[in-house]
Amino acid sequence: MARILIADSVSERRNILSTFLRGNDHFVIPVKGEEEAIRLMREVHPDLIIAEGNLEGAKLLTQAREIVASVAVIMLMAGPPTIDQVVELMNQGVNDVLVSPLDINDVQAKVETALGRRPTPEQVQIRFRGLVGSNPRMQQIFRKIIKIAAGGSAVLLLGEKGTGKQLVAEQIHALSVRKDMAFNSVLCSAMPGKELCLELFGEDPAPGESRSERRRGLFELSDGGTLYLEDIGSMPPAVQAKLVRFLEEGTVHRIGKGHGLSLDVRVLASNTEPLTYLVQDGTFRSDLFYALSASLIELPALRARVGDIPELTDLFLSRYDVQIAGEAVELLMNYFWPGNVDELKNALDQAVTLCDGNRVELRDLPPRVLRAVALSGRRHKFTPRPKEPSP
DSSP states (O other): EEEEEEEEOHHHHHHHHHHHHHHHHHHHEEEHHHHHHHHHHHOOOOSSEEEETTTOOOOHHHHHHOOTTTOEEEEEESSSSOOOHHHHHHHTTTEEEOOOOOOSHHHHHHHHHHHHHSOOGGOOOOBBBOOOOOSSSHHHOOOOOOOTSSSSOOOOEETTTTHHHHHHHHHHHSSSSTSSSSSSEEEEEGSSSHHHHHHHBBBBOTTTTGGGOOOHHHHHHHHTSSSEEGGGGOOOOOHHHHHHHHHHSSEEEEEBSSOOEEOOEEEEEEEHHHHHHHHTTTOOOOOHHHTTTTTTEOOOOGGGOOGHHHHHHHHHHHHTTTTHHHHHHHHHSSSSSHHHHHHHHHHHHHHHHHSSSSSGGGGGSSSSHHHHHHHHOOOOOOOOOOOOOOO
């Protein structure tokens, strides 16, 4: 399965290509305009771009090469190009050309040829906004996010606090067909059962009250979009039962005597500990667990992917245009990080506040981090990545 970005303002042609390529088990992202295409390229890093264009449409191609140097490009054209145009397009890095009206056999042959020049999925480094990591396990998770986003089933995200479950949920929504609809979230552990039930399912007006007294719940507000339920393991049994009913029937019932509402909402849920423990002790429904875990993503602790710390450090410091000393990075690689990626980000935010100039030194890191590493010793070494030669 390849990630194919289609940038085409002609809706009929865009729909034909999307339907055909999805039928060939590719993950397809269709967009109308150049700006949206460039934004999504930075998030998805596609294997192939099929773009409407001509000799003047060089901006999209230039941006594509900067974001994903090895991306394949097929240009959509309204009519057959001349020999000189073909030569010029190839010199710009276009792999092939598709001409309207489309010939599906021609589309299949040219897509397969273009993708054949790409590295294998195992060799592709996938990056999302706010989610980075060259660790093989993280790369596997990134590929899984892309596949899951294309579906519609409920998703369960597991991982310690601070591992990025909220970011993954947002990314699944952003890559799905629901991306232009609502994304709502609720922290289930932040409110008691009755209040959570009201928040999720809403309430019908009491007898004698006007319809304006009706309270709309997050399910209703998320119709057509996505609802993220954080810390679902803390959800009380009565609320679990109403959630199971929605997942089975696609309907919600407000508190009161109202009729069921048929809604189209994709449910994403997360928890910091495996729900199997809660199922075993009877505090979490087994049918709800099975419904949620059909699509399961388990995020590793930061200490299990120490090699990603330099990359994460670069990401967080890039917001400030601040550098960091190599010895400081090495110390960060040797801390346990009980708060995971969130704790690393907070530690770097503090260090930026304390540092002189635009460089974080060892002394600028939080004292708790310095003390912990001093007591435990250093096991991991930091080797700076070689700088890419200037063009």
